[in-house]
Amino acid sequence: MESNIMIEMRGITKHFGSVVANENVDLTVRRGEILSVLGENGSGKTSLMNMLAGIYFPDAGHIFVEGREVIIRSPKDAFDLGIGMIHQHFKLVDVLTAAENIILGLPGAMKLDMNQVKKDVQQLLDKYGFELNLDAKIYEMSVSQKQTVEIVKMLYRGAHILILDEPTAVLTPQETDKLFQVLRNMRAHGHSIIIITHKLNEVLSLSDRVSVLRKGAYVGTVNTCDATEMSLTEMMVGEKVVLDIERPDPVNPVMKLHVDDVTVYNREGREVLSHANFEAYTGEILGIAGIAGSGQKELLESIAGLQPHMTGKIHYRNRKGHIKELTEMSAQEIREIGIRLAFVPEDRLGMGLVASMGMTDNMMLRSYRKGHGLFARRKEPHDLAEHIKEELGVVTPSVDWPVGRMSGGNVQKVLVGREIASSPQVLMVAYPVRGLDINSSYQIYALLNEQKKKGSCVICVGEDLDVLLALCDRILVLADGRVSGVVDARTATKEEVGLLMTSEDKKEVQA
Amino acid sequence: MNVISVFLQKAITQGIPLLFGANGEILTEKSGNLNLGIPGLMYMGGVAGLIGAFLYEANVANPIPFVGMLISVICCLLCSALGALIYSVLTITLRANQNVTGLALTTFGMGFGNFFGGSLSRLAGGVGQLSTATTASAFRAKIPFLTDIPVVGELLFGYGWLTYFCLIITFALSFFLFKTRVGLNLRAVGESAATADAAGINVNRYKYIATIVGGMMAGLGGLYFVMEYTGGTWVNNGFGDRGWLAIALVIFARWRPLNAIWGSFLFGGLYILYLYIPGLTRDMQEIFKSLPYLVTIVVLVITSLRKKREDQPPASLGLPYFRESRG
């Protein structure tokens, strides 16, 4: 039965309530290869892998490991089969040390001999060339160190099939290179590696084969050497996609916001955004690019009056040309002086909306203070909800249906719809199309352009450089909490922006 | 014996049931379960031990103290384990709210204790005042000669075996939590059930066992009170609010069993301090009785101010775990 095939998944189906995560998916993994599982956000990559790792249980389908059919009921079963998964949100215990996390759940002598454990782990570290302080607590570590702990944890358990879920999303280019080196090293040792990603360059540079998922269904598998970015994109999105996003020229741009030397500290007092300095204009879309966690969130929140720990100044120019300083103001105070500042945060259901409430009640989040007296008015929010449902085609049984039960695209329509309903002077959106299908995405781009044409100052944080380059007028690039450059989106290339995203020193490229 | 030595001895006597309860709650909370049913479990353990001893003494002509003791310990452990099992099934398997389930268990357990403790003699056919003095004598037996050592004899050796057993349990629990693999796994379950699960730990089994064993430890606290402290009889609500003090002690000890030892002596001392302060009027005595609770609040506030990671409650305390919940 010596076979080259390590894992075979056949006809895997998984539903969450009415949401289809995977429908009849097949997948094969060979010995000693790196397989990319490629797909857009929400295409079901992670759910599929979670079923290999024993986190989810498939509704239907068969899984074979080394030719034998298996049932994987728990992560323990997965380990026993040599399958280890590194989740996007690391599964580590913050208050324990690296060594303690690595040996978690393993059998062995009752009494813990930490010195022996550390010696064993150290051998493993040396074998693959990791650097790690085994006595450090997880909460003291950087993201890349935590990821190392996760990988070592899996190797220490003898995993020879390693699944990594979007491993580079939070890494710097140097860290990514180092990770890839380690992965190639492991392949050389005969391990099979599955990497979930939606980044084409990584797929092409790292993997041997690529399997593509689209909307929960299996599209096909190709050898990387036969694939190009174009062909993979086609598989991913289904049809040839030309990013045909409208981009009108700004009309009478006037300086609207001036962010002056803003530094934001996190709860532990560490700088997460340092000395940001830029201006935003009316009638334009200013894109913000950067690796995840480079200070995008903090930048938007500091403008929105949601960041308590910051220094520097934020100036706003109203229609009459008067400058107002927003620096010390809370979100509520900004609203009270009549500035309509709309904000679509990254965390839609955890920040922008209340998941358990319906559309009407979510509309009230912005307007419930209106009117005098003790009672909140419901009539207008209800009408607004009906209007948004109609206008943007939100699919929901009623405006009282909890938004948390809607699909991602509909949730985003509700949120964006509410934010633009106030005809904002400044509109900030973070990752507006994350998890949305192509149609919904284009609808959102159109909404942003509409605001731009009305003369709003639109700021859009994005992750897809192609989109940012096609949609925005200028792109501000953040790298490690610093503004590394501002480029003209009409002339800049992807490489140029990519370089800025990873540059260490600060340089101003004024557009 | 001077007053201070007597005070210390009494403080320890008062502290032991708290220490039992706190140990049980620490073990339970380390698995992520906030069991507010511990006060109820202490009542259940106490009354079950009493019933066991009572039935034994009532049905045997010449009861042997040691056998009575064995029976009452077993009854106590079984009953408190059963109570903790109810809590476990409801919160772990059926994912009911932990606070509410715990409070329901305390209601049930206190009612259970007071009902059977109060009605026992009547249910058994009206034997008059309930007493299990023979069995209690085995609980209260002290090591001969050692107590005669001057000055420290009574202070160190003037207790029944449950006191020393309690201290042993505390040290063992501390060793278990911080020096063994299973203890490490348990702490991981309490900090992040999803992480522990992903590491191949059977989260539910850990939660069940920790909660049930924790409940049994707490039950022994009730037994100690009934047998050693009151000498084998039942007074309705005699155990009072000590169960909640045990939960307070867990916070005070910052989830470390060894801290709970001196904490329990301190709490025990504060609990009876009013008796030893000269010139206290009766009303002022009542004020003094609130000292342990005040001290706990102060500790609670200080730890929340310091925000030291290692001093915080287990991170997933009070949360149910469902592997397939999304996001």
Added chain:
Amino acid sequence: MSAAVKEPLFHVVKRDGTSFGRSLLIRLAAIVLALIVCAVIIVLLTGMNPLSVYAALWNGAVGTSRRMWITFRDAAILLCIGFAVMPAFRMRFWNTGAEGQVLMGAAATAAMMIYGKALPSWLLYALCPLAGIAAGIIWGVIPAFFKAYWNTNETLFTLMLNYIATQLVAFCIIFWENPPGSNSVGLINSKGKIGWLPNLDRYGCVLPILIVLALAVLLYAYMRYTKQGYEVSVVGESENTAHYAGINVKRVIIRTMALCGAVAGIAGYLLASGVSHTISTGLVGGRGFTAIIVAWLGKLNPFSMMIVALGLVFMQKGSVEIAGQFNLNENASEIITGILLFFILGCEFFINYRLEFRKHEKEAVKA
């Protein structure tokens, strides 16, 4: 390898939503089961005929008009205490301190009755509830303040405050005791009934019930239709969203706990001035905790809470009556309550989740 080809017997799946009828049916089934278990226990203890157990329960709770009124009144008071935790729970603030808040309210009311004898009676009628409300607010706001500013664990803080309240009341009792040395206060103002809640009916039950019903309507309206009620819901769902919407979370926490304390104070006032006309450390008698259960099982909805409170008090009164008949002590009611609660708490699972059993053996698949 342990992962053999064997599917688990069943696994648990979260329901997308359950129809009202279905969840009602599941709850009813749980209550019926609980009643059967309770009856079995009572039969075992007393040897009664099972059917007569239910008859006795009924008789004990509502058998005479006096019993019926008292059952309704006690249900109203339990409900009132439930209202004192409901807004906090909506905010995910786990207020386990209703016991102490009510007791403080009762103590302040008693103090008013004792020291305000000389005041004009209309003034005293106004001051008694106000004193109770004020004391409840103070006791509720203390932990809220610490929670708001330092995120101090409120479950444990409020729990501890209960016992401090008990000791404070114990102190007051000795201070006010009558006759001296009795360690109790006795009926306050038994001559002239100064400061007593007026009786509208023979048993003095109607007024407290009306007050609580009015509170139910007010609280329902507050939570559902006011700006402040809306803020409470948002803070409870997600503090992040609240910040985003410009809600001052600290203020909402403190304000809501003040409201809870005030309602607890009213419950304390009703207990001291309307029911017992005295003050004792056992006046609340664990109802502060039972009320948490009432609020939770009633899904924090004032009207569902009514049903739960009535059901619990009905069972308690009935079982106390049975215990009395057989010379057993009245703690039997707590056992009965406990069993009922276990079943109702457990049945929620079947409302929110369903079990998927193994499908019939699938045909062998070749690798």
